[in-house]
Amino acid sequence: YLFADFTCGRIFVLRKSDGGFEASEFHSGLDGAGVTDLRFDLRGDALYYTAFLSGEVRRIRFTRR
Numbered sequence: 001y002l003f004a005d006f007t008c009g010r011i012f013v014l015r016k017s018d019g020g021f022e023a024s025e026f027h028s029g030l031d032g033a034g035v036t037d038l039r040f041d042l043r044g045d046a047l048y049y050t051a052f053l054s055g056e057v058r059r060i061r062f063t064r065r
């Protein structure tokens with residue numbers, strides 16, 4: 001599960017951990033964009049998010065190892 005913090009400009013991932021859940025940073029350095037929505041593309045190769053302050057749609061691309 002991914003979620004963003006509007007104020008601090010970071011995206012977090014929530015994972016199961018020892019009977020509970022643990023949040024860790026997924027992506028930072030969003031320049032205080034004010035993330036309001038997160039969506040994956042159809043193949044799951046990129047995560048798109050809307051930046052409230054600029055009105056832009058931005059992309060984070062994934063690389064396969």
